[in-house]
Each structure stands twice: as structure tokens, then as C-alpha cells.
Amino acid sequence: MNICVFGAASKTIDEKYIRPVEDMGEYLAKGGHNLVFGAGCTGEMGAAARGFKKGGGTIHGVVPEFFKKDLYDFVNWDCDELTLTETMRERKGIMEDLADAFIITPGGAGTFEEFFEILTLKQLGQHRKPIAIYNIDGYYNSLIDAVKYAIETEFIKASCEKLYQVFDETQFDEMIWYLENDDMQGMTVHDLK
8 A cells, every 4th residue: 555644844843753653654664555755854754754664665755846946955855756746736636646545643734734635535525545643642632622623513524533543652553454444434425414
């Protein structure tokens, strides 16, 4: 499987978030999976890439051309495959198309946006790919609570919670099983409307 990992590329992230992502990448690669990601060499993107390479997997980075000029030092230019795009929007579309499953690791505004876009597309029936939130050290607790509140206030249907699963560091094996076996519990787009 090609697994798309979304996460921060910041150089200032605490090591407690970095190590689990690198270990995850190595484990997934040893299981025969490959990485699709935003081609970052720092932060969690860099950790995922190092892990997948350490485990013998391939890494396919997708990055906009303008990074060459403005963010050169943040890019892993040594990916097994590197796709250059014109825009961030095109970048996300390519990563979404290449991926068989998604893992959301701790991140900032870009990661939040990536999560909600693939969640919305899944809710609209545009894909049926598993979405796992890797909730390292409780990072996503507040976001998960926000979604629950939106459900309680009927801005989001309760069935939307079935479109992704949340895992912490103690549930690593369960996360891998979910990524390899999720079938949306048999739901269709009509069950989500």
C-alpha cells in the first residue's frame, strides 16, 4: 500500500512527536508499505521519510516548484520519486490520488486542512480510503473534542466519526490493522447524508 502521511515539517517540534513517527515509518515499510508525503526533510515529514527508508520502503514526495526558491532547505530532494507541482492545491490532489490510506500525525494549519479535506471527500463518497489519526501524546484531543461538539450541535452527522479512527502510541498494532482492513463498516455515501 501507498500510505500518505500528513504532518508538520517544523524544525522546532519536540522529539516526543518525532521518534514515534520515524518508528511508525520503519514498521510500515518492513510490512511492505511505501510512503507518499509532502517531501519534507524536517519535522515529522522528515521523520516519516527516514523511517520508511530505514525499513526498506520507497518514498514519493510531492512538492510545489516554488519551494525551490523559498523553502529549499525544508525539502527532501533525494526521494525515490519526486513530483513537482505548480500549486499546493495540485500537490494535495496528487497525494490523495496516490494514497491507499492516510495517517494524520501532529501538525499545524496545513495538516488540519489536509485532514478535513480528505475527511470531507470521504464523506462525499469521493474515496473510501482509511484515515487514521495518530494522536501522539494526546496532541489531537482538542480537535477530536471539537468534532464531537459539532456532532452534538448537529453541524456534522454522527456517522462522520466512523470515517476515521484515532489511535495513540499504545494502539499501534490496531492502527496498522485498521489501515490494511477498513471497509467503512459497509457504509455508503447515503448513510452519511
